[in-house]
Amino acid sequence: MKKYILFTCVQFLCLVGVGLLSSCGSSREIVYFQDLQPGKSEITLPEAQAITVQPEDKITIVVNSRDPQLANLFNLPVMTRTVGQIGQGSGTSQGVSGYTVDAEGNIDFPVLGTVHVGGKTRKEIASAIKEQLIQNNLVKDPVVTVEFMNLTVTVMGEVNSPGRYSIDKDRVTLLDALGMAGDLTIYGKRENVLVMREEGGVQRVYGVNLCSGEQLYTSPVYYLRQNDVVYVEPNNMRARQSTVNGNNVRSTSFWLSLASFLTSIGILIFN
Incomplete structure (x- = not known):
């Protein structure tokens, strides 16, 4: 009778362990774009909105023309800094100085003075400065290049390489950010x-289902903006693996270890 009760307990614990493992998730929970079929699925993407410059953003603006000396009047100096200790393999690096956008969305541009760049794309900023240079007869053939300097998105949670990633193009998608973070x-x-995402002084939270291509590509956050934070929640299996106040009872490995231990005892008793 005791042997029967012991083996019944062992069987129950084994079933609990199997149940925990089976509830960790199915393949349907880890496959992307399940509703898309090659050659059949067509989804209309939301209107792609290029990233616009906001207060506290930092950008570089470089003016070029056939007359380099004239163009240099409108360019900030190139910064040179020493890397390492002097005399111990030190070197130098150079970088273009940047403009920090103030709270009103303005920058102080050489000769032109105050230029409003807030809410404008890189292309719009370049066009506006080029137009002012020509209208004021300052440069006849200017070529203006605008680049981002400190624009980033942050990826956190269950990704292979969480961290902050720089934005180096006008349109960055959620898939781009997850790819930079090494995928989920x-x-x-x-x-x-x-x-x-912060919008008008309000922090908004959007949810995106990567298992559905249609929901992903039509989401308002498919195209990311600077300072967006992407967070990937842990699934139930990861939550069970974690401990609460040092208590391992919720851990799957705990139950499997206990079942194995009781099974060994049962075998010894039976023998």
Whole structure:
């Protein structure tokens, strides 16, 4: 009778362990774009909005023309700094100085003075400065190049390489950011990836289902903006693997270890 009760307990614990493992998630929870079929699916993407410059953003503006000396009047000096300790393999690096956008969305541009760049794309800023240079007979053939300097997005949670990543183009998608972060781990929730964005002084949170291509590509946060935060939640398996106040009872490995231990005892008793 005791042997029967012991083996019944062992069987129960084994079933609990199997149940925990089976509830960790199915393949349908980790496959992207499940509703898309090659050659059949067509989704209309939302209107692509290029990133616009906001207060506290930093940008570089370089003016070129056939007369380099004339163009240099409108360019900030190139910064040179020493890398390493002098006399111990030190070197120098150069970088173009940048403009920091103030709270009103303005920058102080050489000769032209105050130029409003807030809410404008790189292309719009370049066109506006080029137009002013020509209208004021300052440069006849200016070529204006605008680049981002400190624009970033942050990726956190269940990804292989969480961190802050620089934006180096006008349109950055959610897939771009996740790709830079090394994709989701096997423990990341694909059906509810969160994107946090500040809009008009209000922090908004959007949820994106990566398992559905249609929901992803039509999401208002498919195209990211600077300072967006992407967070990938852990799935149930990862949550069970974690401990609460040092208590391992919720851990799957704990139950499997206990079942194995009791099984060994049962075998010894039976023998």
